[in-house]
Structure formats: structure tokens, C-alpha cells
Amino acid sequence: MGVAALFGLLVLLIEDENSDSTGTGSGGDGKGLAGVPAEFRPWILKADKECKHAEVSPALLAAQLNRESHFSTKRSTESPAGAKGPAQFMPSTWDTWGRDSDHNGTSSPWDVGDAVIAQGRMMCSLTGQAKSSGITGDIRRLALAGYNAGWGAVEKYKGVPPYTETQDYVRVILSSMKKFQASPDLEVSGSGVGADALRKASGRIGTPYSWGGGSPSGPTTGFCDGTNGYLNGKCSASHTVGFDCSSLAQYSYWPKVKLPRTADAQFGATADHPVAKKDLQPGDLVFWSNRSGSIYHVALYAGHGKIVQAPRTGRDVELTNLSTAMPAADYHGATRP
Known part of the structure; x- marks a missing residue:
């Protein structure tokens, strides 16, 4: 989440009522995608394609969006701290990662294309940081923790920070990835x-x-x-x-x-x-x-x-x-x- 990414603040996220019941968090390298709203699908796949790191997969990005906002573009999903849009970017974080990726003339965290591509860019950058950091552990866990709590907190604790929200954030996303994965048999x-x-x-x-x-x-x-x-x-x-x-x-x-x-x-x-x-x-x-x-x-x-x-x-x-x-x-x- 953008607010934590810059300031280490904790922001209330929308809970996925089913996320604890699926997946184990041990898989997730597949590049298939299922179970996402149609308007998000092409942007998630594009964000994945633009990232060179295999750890960033469509299922990971989808599970993260589900954890952040349930794929919602409703203005009511703005957090009390001011995080906006389906990927829950703070304005200051959006200034760093936001682009007019859907080419509609406006760069907005509420636009699905803009938000998802920015999310992918940020996650790709964090994954690269995690790989070069020398910190041991699952690269995906480190990148997700950086997205939620800020990379500075990951470096400080040499891993996922001991914040309850951040630990839950990482656990829920990795455990819910399975329901967003699709096998190659589904390529149409x-x-x-x-x-x-x-x-x-x-x-x-x-x-x-x-x-x-x-x-x-x-x-x-x-x-x-x-x-x-x-x-x-x-x-x-x-x-x-x-x-x-x-x-x-x-x-x-x-x-x-x-x-x-x-x-x-x-x-x-x-x-x-x-x-x-x-x-x-x-x-x-x-x-x-x-x-x-x-x-x-x-x-x-x-x-x-x-x-x-x-x-x-x-x-x-x-x-x-x-x-x-x-x-x-x-x-x-x-x-x-």
C-alpha cells in the first residue's frame, strides 16, 4: 500500500473473507490467470509481461489487488489515510509510480489500467530490491512487505517487519494466489x-x-x-x-x-x-x-x-x-x- 511504502504507516485494508481458506503460499510461479473481473485481466497480464522477475506473476498481482480493494473502483474504497483506487495508492506514492497507462489523457489511481500497471511497476522494483538486498527468505514475501510497510522497514528488520498488519497482508496474499491461477489448458x-x-x-x-x-x-x-x-x-x-x-x-x-x-x-x-x-x-x-x-x-x-x-x-x-x-x-x- 502506498502510504506504508513511503511513511511506514499502517492503513486499514479490506479483508477477503475467503482468502484464508485457499492455497498454501508455496506455489505461484504459473503465468495463467483466472477468477478476476474482465476489465482487470488484460492489465494484470500486461503488468506481468513488463516485469522481468519471475516472482511477479499474474496470480500474485491478482491476489494483491483482491487484498487491497476486492478489485473495486468505487470511491468508497478510499482508506481513512487517503489511499485510493484498486491498488490503494497514496497520492505521494502515485506521483512516483503513476502513469497514463491506458492513454485516456489522465493519470489516475482510480483507472484500472493506470492502477494495475503502476502496481506491477512498483512490485517489480521491490522484487529487484529484494533480490539484490542479501536478505534471505521468499522474495515475494519481501516485496509484498515492502509494498505494505515500506522497503525501509524490510531492511530494518532484515525480513518481513513484525507488524501484525504487514504479516497478515503477506500471508493472505500468498495463501489466496491459488484461486487466481490457471493452467495452460485454459489458453483460448x-x-x-x-x-x-x-x-x-x-x-x-x-x-x-x-x-x-x-x-x-x-x-x-x-x-x-x-x-x-x-x-x-x-x-x-x-x-x-x-x-x-x-x-x-x-x-x-x-x-x-x-x-x-x-x-x-x-x-x-x-x-x-x-x-x-x-x-x-x-x-x-x-x-x-x-x-x-x-x-x-x-x-x-x-x-x-x-x-x-x-x-x-x-x-x-x-x-x-x-x-x-x-x-x-x-x-x-x-x-x-
């Missing part, structure tokens, strides 16, 4: 409506399933209807921000194709463009139905016999095999929106 090539939809869907891998949750704008909390949305006997959907299967499909195609909300309605809206299983292409919608013929599940075909789907309560959006995603006998067919 080509163009067109289907490829673009799949690319958008794959960017949400790792997002929780939430019955009734999700909209064309992104993940939302869902609801329980007496049968669905429950986990271990309790209503999970009402406090889980995520997608269900059909909202993921709707979100992925919106606004180029404005699909209806439910899987059954989506099949009805696209049934005039059926696709045989042998002819499936990335982005095609695949459907499953129960014995009465009612559609109960939809997913996006990802190529090579795989799909991207929001499976069920308690699980996350995932890349999985088409053949085993749902009961084989329930496979209903596929369409091309």
Missing part, C-alpha cells in the same frame, strides 16, 4: 463470439458456485429455494458471491449475445443452432436434462473434450472433462449461440 486461441465467451468464462475459474447468483455484470450472492443453495444443511447461496451454471453462460456471452437467465431457457433460445458432439467448437453451449427432458445444467465447451462449468453448491467454476462433468446418460445436446 481464435476470435469470434464463441471464443470470446469461453475466454470470459475461463477468467472466472475459481469463482464460487452460488445458486441463483450471478448476472451479466458478474458474480453476485444467490438464494435458497427450499431445495437448492444449501451446504451442510445451511443456506450457503445467500452469502456466497458467485455464479450458477446458467448465469455463468449468460455472463460469458453478454452483451454480444443476450442469453436468457436459466439453462432451460438458454437451450430454447439457441436450439435452432444445434451442434453434434463431434462438431463441438470452443464456446458452444452443452446441456444436460433429466428424465422428463427438462434442462438442468449448461456449460461452455472448452475444446479437447473439456468444458468450463459452474457445477454445484460447495464447488467453484472449473475446467473439467465433458464426459464426466454430469451423468453421461443425461447429456442432452449442444448449441451454438
Whole structure:
């Protein structure tokens, strides 16, 4: 955070309610990216590409943004100390790292492109400092501590400073990286409506399933209807921000194709463009139905016999095999929106 980076002050950060439950902090060298808002994705990848240090990965930058602001650009996320924007820069720190990276004529910590590229620049510089410092330990931990508490504090203590906030900051970011990582299998090539939809869907891998949750704008909390949305006997959907299967499909195609909300309605809206299983292409919608013929599940075909789907309560959006995603006998067919 910029205020601590210059002055060693501690600033209240927004807590990620799920960050302690995922990942171990030991991995994170992969260059894939998942589970981030679409408007952040290209800038995170660009920031990563511009940094020569392998320790700075898309997943690390995404986890850091999530810890700083939950990817928020709302003015209400300005900290009491004056840190601004999705990467929480203080004005004085912004003067050092901020640029008009999105070329809209203004350099602003509230602009996604400007903020993320500045964050990447600062983290890249801190990583270089950590490598040349002679201080032992995980380079990522040292760089993150420098971002939060200031590099001077890292040098003073020869490692992560003994500040509760800084130690929590480093721990939460490294432990939550896993949910922002994507495997090379998710690289989507080509163009067109289907490829673009799949690319958008794959960017949400790792997002929780939430019955009734999700909209064309992104993940939302869902609801329980007496049968669905429950986990271990309790209503999970009402406090889980995520997608269900059909909202993921709707979100992925919106606004180029404005699909209806439910899987059954989506099949009805696209049934005039059926696709045989042998002819499936990335982005095609695949459907499953129960014995009465009612559609109960939809997913996006990802190529090579795989799909991207929001499976069920308690699980996350995932890349999985088409053949085993749902009961084989329930496979209903596929369409091309």
C-alpha cells in the first residue's frame, strides 16, 4: 500500500473473507490467470509481461489487488489515510509510480489500467530490491512487505517487519494466489463470439458456485429455494458471491449475445443452432436434462473434450472433462449461440 511504502504507516485494508481458506503460499510461479473481473485481466497480464522477475506473476498481482480493494473502483474504497483506487495508492506514492497507462489523457489511481500497471511497476522494483538486498527468505514475501510497510522497514528488520498488519497482508496474499491461477489448458486461441465467451468464462475459474447468483455484470450472492443453495444443511447461496451454471453462460456471452437467465431457457433460445458432439467448437453451449427432458445444467465447451462449468453448491467454476462433468446418460445436446 502506498502510504506504508513511503511513511511506514499502517492503513486499514479490506479483508477477503475467503482468502484464508485457499492455497498454501508455496506455489505461484504459473503465468495463467483466472477468477478476476474482465476489465482487470488484460492489465494484470500486461503488468506481468513488463516485469522481468519471475516472482511477479499474474496470480500474485491478482491476489494483491483482491487484498487491497476486492478489485473495486468505487470511491468508497478510499482508506481513512487517503489511499485510493484498486491498488490503494497514496497520492505521494502515485506521483512516483503513476502513469497514463491506458492513454485516456489522465493519470489516475482510480483507472484500472493506470492502477494495475503502476502496481506491477512498483512490485517489480521491490522484487529487484529484494533480490539484490542479501536478505534471505521468499522474495515475494519481501516485496509484498515492502509494498505494505515500506522497503525501509524490510531492511530494518532484515525480513518481513513484525507488524501484525504487514504479516497478515503477506500471508493472505500468498495463501489466496491459488484461486487466481490457471493452467495452460485454459489458453483460448481464435476470435469470434464463441471464443470470446469461453475466454470470459475461463477468467472466472475459481469463482464460487452460488445458486441463483450471478448476472451479466458478474458474480453476485444467490438464494435458497427450499431445495437448492444449501451446504451442510445451511443456506450457503445467500452469502456466497458467485455464479450458477446458467448465469455463468449468460455472463460469458453478454452483451454480444443476450442469453436468457436459466439453462432451460438458454437451450430454447439457441436450439435452432444445434451442434453434434463431434462438431463441438470452443464456446458452444452443452446441456444436460433429466428424465422428463427438462434442462438442468449448461456449460461452455472448452475444446479437447473439456468444458468450463459452474457445477454445484460447495464447488467453484472449473475446467473439467465433458464426459464426466454430469451423468453421461443425461447429456442432452449442444448449441451454438
